[in-house]
Amino acid sequence: MPVEPGTVLDPAGAAVRGMIAAVQAEHPDRFLLLDVEPGADPGAGLTAGAAQAVVRSGRVLTPRLVAVAEAGPAARPLDPAGSVLIVGGTGRTGSRVARHLATRHGVRRLVLAGRRGPDTPGASTLVDELAVLGVTTTVVACDVSDPDAVRGLLAGIPAEHPLTGVVHAAGMADRTPLEELDPDRLGAVLDARSESLRHLAELTVDRDLALIAVLTTTGGLTGPADRAATGAADGLALAAATRWGARAPMVASDDDAGLSALSAAIDTAERFPVPGRPGRWGAPAPGRPVPPLLRGLVRPRRRSAYRAAAGVEPADRWTELLRSQVGAEREKTVADLVRAQLVQVLGLSPDEPVEPDRGFFEVGLDSLMALDLTRRLNSHAGTSLTPASVFNHPTQAALTRHLLDRLAPSE
Numbered sequence: 372m373p374v375e376p377g378t379v380l381d382p383a384g385a386a387v388r389g390m391i392a393a394v395q396a397e398h399p400d401r402f403l404l405l406d407v408e409p410g411a412d413p414g415a416g417l418t419a420g421a422a423q424a425v426v427r428s429g430r431v432l433t434p435r436l437v438a439v440a441e442a443g444p445a446a447r448p449l450d451p452a453g454s455v456l457i458v459g460g461t462g463r464t465g466s467r468v469a470r471h472l473a474t475r476h477g478v479r480r481l482v483l484a485g486r487r488g489p490d491t492p493g494a495s496t497l498v499d500e501l502a503v504l505g506v507t508t509t510v511v512a513c514d515v516s517d518p519d520a521v522r523g524l525l526a527g528i529p530a531e532h533p534l535t536g537v538v539h540a541a542g543m544a545d546r547t548p549l550e551e552l553d554p555d556r557l558g559a560v561l562d563a564r565s566e567s568l569r570h571l572a573e574l575t576v577d578r579d580l581a582l583i584a585v586l587t588t589t590g591g592l593t594g595p596a597d598r599a600a601t602g603a604a605d606g607l608a609l610a611a612a613t614r615w616g617a618r619a620p621m622v623a624s625d626d627d628a629g630l631s632a633l634s635a636a637i638d639t640a641e642r643f644p645v646p647g648r649p650g651r652w653g654a655p656a657p658g659r660p661v662p663p664l665l666r667g668l669v670r671p672r673r674r675s676a677y678r679a680a681a682g683v684e685p686a687d688r689w690t691e692l693l694r695s696q697v698g699a700e701r702e703k704t705v706a707d708l709v710r711a712q713l714v715q716v717l718g719l720s721p722d723e724p725v726e727p728d729r730g731f732f733e734v735g736l737d738s739l740m741a742l743d744l745t746r747r748l749n750s751h752a753g754t755s756l757t758p759a760s761v762f763n764h765p766t767q768a769a770l771t772r773h774l775l776d777r778l779a780p781s782e
């Protein structure tokens with residue numbers, strides 16, 4: 372679902388999407404996530420060949436990551452005299468966020484909330500550590516699933532250091548494999564986030580906040596496995612963020628780049644940043660398809676040697692050859708042409724051909740490449756295919772069949 376400004380996500384739908392995205396990372400190639408508007412034909416989404424697709428007004432949309440514009444409009448700066456509340460600030464993620472806000476964003480007043488508050492093991496060490504960084508930290512015992520407790524928490528923030536930002540990092544970390552996930556566990560993981568988000572959103576509505584960030588995980592993006600419940604809770608969090616006007620950066624578990632998305636949410640107008648450095652991801656090895664989400668950022672590597680159409684005769688000889696063939700021999704010649712041109716368009720190695728029944732869009736083809744593929748096929752076979760042929764016949768086997776039908780029969 373495209374999350375444009377003003378879009379409010381349906382919480383149940385967002386939870387299902389988040390859960391299936393995480394399950395897809397856990398079990399690649401076994402689940403298809405198709406979001407079809409009522410009354411629309413799901414067929415278009417199915418033939419897109421992508422693991423995730425949305426069908427809206429007859430258009431098939433597939434998710435892509437794009438780079439955060441480095442010089443994009445800046446977000447409102449955090450007032451250094453203000454307080455930032457980290458809900459779940461005593462937890463693993465929350466304490467990383469606290470250090471990051473201090474060292475990277477100059478925050479000098481922190482309020483860390485958790486049910487156990489100062490009794491949380493390690494809380495006093497964290498306060499001392501933050502003090503060395505010049506931060507005055509208050510640790511508060513507060514159950515944020517209780518609206519009265521949230522009221523009390525907000526009321527306790529001193530007027531001379533008014534609330535300037537809220538980071539939601541509370542929840543239940545979960546690593547239950549999909550096969551073992553039951554409704555009780557799923558419900559508990561969802562409740563741990565949904566209630567607190569609802570209360571915080573309602574009770575801060577009249578506050579003038581420079582930052583509201585609801586942290587989500589990278590489970591639905593890159594795995595790792597066993598994050599089905601967390602993925603569902605992330606979906607709910609995303610829906611809550613769209614209602615609350617919050618940002619929802621994804622936080623990864625590695626310390627290096629893991630919190631870069633939080634910084635992007637603070638420094639830029641980007642609402643849903645994910646961590647990672649596209650420059651570092653690089654292209655996959657020649658012959659490997661680019662993962663679908665990264666196709667807007669990473670191009671497959673091309674080897675100049677692959678530019679020669681592997682194993683395909685020049686156009687005039689190919690046409691002559693085809694004229695002399697019938698049946699299976701003819702089918703093979705056309706299949707070889709489709710494969711060779713696809714391999715070139717994708718920049719893959721001829722040694723690692725794409726499986727004939729694998730969806731084109733699943734292996735990295737985008738709409739420009741579809742155009743390139745049709746041009747190449749037309750110039751070789753003398754046909755007049757349009758890119759729609761590629762969308763409507765999105766595997767080598769299907770496109771071969773279609774091309775055979777369009778070529779004048781030789782028998």
Ligand SMILES: NC(=O)c1ccc[n+]([C@@H]2O[C@H](COP(=O)([O-])OP(=O)(O)OC[C@H]3O[C@@H](n4cnc5c(N)ncnc54)[C@H](OP(=O)(O)O)[C@@H]3O)[C@@H](O)[C@H]2O)c1
Nearest residue numbers: 459461462463464485486487514515541542543544622624
């Ligand atoms: N680990 C990661 O890399 C990562 C990355 C991104 C997002 N996340 C998400 O962040 C959340 C926390 O994960 P974590 O690994 O940091 O777990 P954690 O170490 O168990 O921390 C959870 C924190 O939330 C607090 N909390 C839970 N329920 C609360 C409630 N009702 N009221 C107030 N505070 C509450 C906990 O304090 P008390 O127990 O004292 O209440 C604790 O401070 C999870 O939803 C997780 O999916 C994790």
